[in-house]
Amino acid sequence: MIGVGQNINRNRLSTSWWWISAVLISLVLIAPLSVIAKSLISEPGEGWELISELLLADYIRGTLIMIIGVGALTLIFGVGSAWVVTVWEFPGKKFFSLTLMLPMAIPTYVMAYGYSFIKYDVRDPLMIWIREHWGPEVMSQSTEIFNHFLAILVLSFALYPYVYIAARIGFAEISGAYIENSRLLGRGLLRSMFSVGIPLARPAIVGGLLLALLEVVNEYGAMTYYGIETLTTGIFVSWTDLGDKDSAIRLAGVAMVVVFIIIVVERALRGRAKYHAHRASYGNLSGPTKTAIGSFIAFTLCAILLLLSFVIPLLKLTLNAFYGWREIDLWGLVSGPLSDSLLISGIACGVIIVSALIVTYAKRLFPNILMKLLGKLCMLGYAVPGAVVAISVLIYFSDIGKLIGTSSNDISLTRIMFTMTPIGLIVAYAVRFMTPALAPIEAGMARVSSSMDEASALLGRSSWGGFFRVHLPLLRLPLLGALIVLFVDVLKELPLTLVLRPPNVETLATTCYGLIQKEERIADGSLPALILIIAGALGVLALHGLIRRRTVY
Amino acid sequence: MSESLIVEEITKVFPRTKRPALDKVSISLGDGEIMALVGESGSGKTTLLRIIAGLEQPDSGKVTIGGEIVFGAESKTLLPEERNIGFVFQDYALFPHLNVEKNILYGLHKIARKAERYKRAAYIINLAGLEGLEKRFPHELSGGQQQRVALARALAPKPNFILLDEPFSNLDPVRKETLRDELRTIVKESGISALIVTHDTRDALVVADTLAVLKEGRLQQVGSPERVYFHSTNEYTASLFGKVNRIPCQLLEGENAPSGVSEILVRPADLEITKDSSGDGHIVGKVVSSNFRGDFHEVTLECSTGPSETDSVTNVTIYVGPERSLQLGDTVTVKRSSRSNS
Incomplete structure (x- = not known):
């Protein structure tokens, strides 16, 4: 199956190592997801009847409400702020253009904890008042509605940067001439956003929206915090509360169908044409628009968004940690969750980056259909909710364990992977987070012309020499970028870690979730939450610097 | 003849540059006149165009459009969308998501009645010879057709005048001459005055009623094509419009008294x-x-x-x-x- 690559390295013995490893890696990453497909065909268990009759409709409804609500709000926040920052000149423009990305550093569940001071339950004075006037029925309904609104708002604060960044890129790609022309034809900047900006940047905006919506489907912590039932929370309920493995997989299958529909809709919305500027714009889109009122409005809008989505939750968590300083077991945090988190995330990042390098380089050496297909399939996991990845990895490897069949129960494959060591967890991270590593590495490698490989081979270097002497040095910046995104993603991943961590291991994410949500020790849990935010913020800033440096070169 | 555009003493210095991009440039454009602003790249001609359009802010000077001061020391600066001028960009900047008709209708939103809007669009489509292409998208048009759409779109809202930035630079050299004449005919028929920026002196000579020559931000000469071509006021202008012979001669002062050596500039013809x-x-x-x-x-x-x-x-x-x-x-x-x- 070597294929018909046209590379001169093809005939060398050392090169077959690359494609064999790439195929093996891809198999490990792709195979677990087959569990879901299999479960959809097989006969349902008894528990499924119960769930499908009583809960499934609620799960789907909850998921759809959140998708629609968060989708609409992230679009308004993200596109609106991106347009303001792109076209208007106002004091603080540069500051906002950077800081409006920062809410991405706050994991969605941490954002919910940051807003822990607003939450509606039976103890809330407003709810008590409603119960006294309209009865408990109305109260429970309004609690539900209020909490849905809160959850939509909180998730949108955390997720709008996906749309914001995509829209900034989209608007920057539009030739400035289009917007200038729209103004010269008598339409102001606000009207031009609807008539030119959004139509032309639509592919980019919809791409950003897709990422935000996938996060919504993935979300577990914030959803349970506000008591919203979605497919992801449903998977946890049947898995851990009901112990119904079969139904959990079926729910995962339904979640995948939702994800699939989202992706199909995105493709359709993206449209057939990609509108690119055929000539570089005049650099800056913003003309002289310096009216005092306009500047004031632009500044205020950006400031309010930044305040709500970043400053307030950060401040609240800091105050929590500050006032509850005595309760905090600092040493316990550092020696336990913090070091475990760093170690596991570090190993996971290393494994993922190396795998991504092998897959990408093998694809370069053998540019055939098989390799391209494997590369695409490796990216599949990013669209799959963490909870779904977790249970498919768990079930897949226990099935294999059963097949191998060990005499002694103590050292089964399942026990080695999921109880005694975090190997299973790391594999699952790799399944889910291959894309943030593959995408920048592929883009980086694509910029190296193929004549480089040929030159290296003609100078007598093997494929290994080409890899270590040519590609690796040239990939430094993309690798660094991939590493940052990956590390932050792995560090804050909650649902997947909750399912697959070995019993004695806590990460920052699970500690934060456990302390705040399960035990309501808000002060205690605020410190790991703050560490997650700081790590995320540093990641965002570093990435921004990297991107700017690369555009300079 | 009243003036649709008056530019007075416009000066613009870009940050981190020593030489002003524009140094006290004054021009005026009469009603129905076509003026070509000629200069090499870096002469400041595009900057002047963008300042007139309101896309760039000058340091000092005054711009009056249709009798209204749009930029001046003591008056409010009007935004591009408030100036009512047509602009044809070098790459035409036709909106790729709109068809020809929608592109032309884009600037007609101020006409309240829909029937009136479509009437005006139909008139312009007819004027620009775009019948039958209404439903085409920009990428389905040839370069010349794209130019006519861009021109029609700029003329449609009855602007005070239109600005054209290097309108011929993207055209096939073989078809260029026809399209150049076509453009002049359309503009003249519409009765709207035009200011064309170009580096190609032949285009300028053919299309314009008046030429203005710009060099390093300074206006060199303004006049009819014949006057600028045959009676250049300085060596730069003369050599810009074609090869000239420098012929040494003696300057005579009064009664044949030699006063110094100079050169005269003579066209090959x-x-x-x-x-x-x-x-x-x-x-x-x-x-x-x-x-x-x-x-x-x-x-x-x-x-x-x-x-x-x-x-x-x-x-x-x-x-x-x-x-x-x-x-x-x-x-x-x-x-x-x-x-x-x-």
Whole structure:
């Protein structure tokens, strides 16, 4: 199956190592997801009847409400702020253009904890008042509605940067001439956003929206915090509360169908044409628009968004940690969750980056259909909710364990992977987070012309020499970028870690979730939450610097 | 003739540059007039266009459009969308997501009644010869058609005047001349005045009623094409519009009293060349080489009595009209023909 690559390295013995490893890696990453497909065909268990009759409709409804609500709000926040920052000149423009990305550093569940001071339950004075006037029925309904609104708002604060960044890129790609022309034809900047900006940047905006919506489907912590039932929370309920493995997989299958529909809709919305500027714009889109009122409005809008989505939750968590300083077991945090988190995330990042390098380089050496297909399939996991990845990895490897069949129960494959060591967890991270590593590495490698490989081979270097002497040095910046995104993603991943961590291991994410949500020790849990935010913020800033440096070169 | 645009003493210095991009430039555009702003790249012509459009802010000066001050020391600066001017971008900037008709309707949103909007669009489509292309998208059009759509879109809202930034630079050289004439016809028929920025002096000579020459941010000369071409006020303008011969001469002051040495500039077509050595010309010499350059011959003459009046032999290069063919070894006398004077 070597294929018909046209590379001169093809005939060398050392090169077959690359494609064999790439195929093996891809198999490990792709195979677990087959569990879901299999479960959809097989006969349902008894528990499924119960769930499908009583809960499934609620799960789907909850998921759809959140998708629609968060989708609409992230679009308004993200596109609106991106347009303001792109076209208007106002004091603080540069500051906002950077800081409006920062809410991405706050994991969605941490954002919910940051807003822990607003939450509606039976103890809330407003709810008590409603119960006294309209009865408990109305109260429970309004609690539900209020909490849905809160959850939509909180998730949108955390997720709008996906749309914001995509829209900034989209608007920057539009030739400035289009917007200038729209103004010269008598339409102001606000009207031009609807008539030119959004139509032309639509592919980019919809791409950003897709990422935000996938996060919504993935979300577990914030959803349970506000008591919203979605497919992801449903998977946890049947898995851990009901112990119904079969139904959990079926729910995962339904979640995948939702994800699939989202992706199909995105493709359709993206449209057939990609509108690119055929000539570089005049650099800056913003003309002289310096009216005092306009500047004031632009500044205020950006400031309010930044305040709500970043400053307030950060401040609240800091105050929590500050006032509850005595309760905090600092040493316990550092020696336990913090070091475990760093170690596991570090190993996971290393494994993922190396795998991504092998897959990408093998694809370069053998540019055939098989390799391209494997590369695409490796990216599949990013669209799959963490909870779904977790249970498919768990079930897949226990099935294999059963097949191998060990005499002694103590050292089964399942026990080695999921109880005694975090190997299973790391594999699952790799399944889910291959894309943030593959995408920048592929883009980086694509910029190296193929004549480089040929030159290296003609100078007598093997494929290994080409890899270590040519590609690796040239990939430094993309690798660094991939590493940052990956590390932050792995560090804050909650649902997947909750399912697959070995019993004695806590990460920052699970500690934060456990302390705040399960035990309501808000002060205690605020410190790991703050560490997650700081790590995320540093990641965002570093990435921004990297991107700017690369555009300079 | 009233003025649709008056630009007075516009100065613009970009940050981190020493030389002003524009230095006290003043021009005015009469109603229905087509003016070409000519200059090399970096001369500031596009900057001036963008300042008039409101896309760039000058440091000082005054811009008056249709009698209204849109930029000035003591008045409010109008935004581009408030100036009511048409702009044809170098790459046309046709909205790729809108078809031809929608592109043209884009600027007509101020017309309240839908029927009126479509009537105006239909009129303009007819004027620009775009019938049958209404539903096409920009990428389905040829370069010339795209240009006509861009022009139609700019003319549709009845602007005070239109600005065209290098409108011919993206056109196929073979079709360019036809499209150039077409553009002039459409603009003239619409009755709307136009300011065209171009680096191509031939385009400028053909299309414009008036030329304005810009060099390094300074206005060199304004006048009719004939006047600028044959009566250039300085060497730069003269050489910008085509090859010129520099012919050394003595300046005479009063009663034939020599006052200094200078050069006169003569177009190739204005050189009179005779095959004798009577010495009654500016240059007398032997042809040592003659190369055809398309519009002219580049001829090198070996002169014994050169401009420097030394004993040594001097080579002088002159540019001669294409119709002349000079044999190597001929001795010729070069004179300026009597019909020109500068």
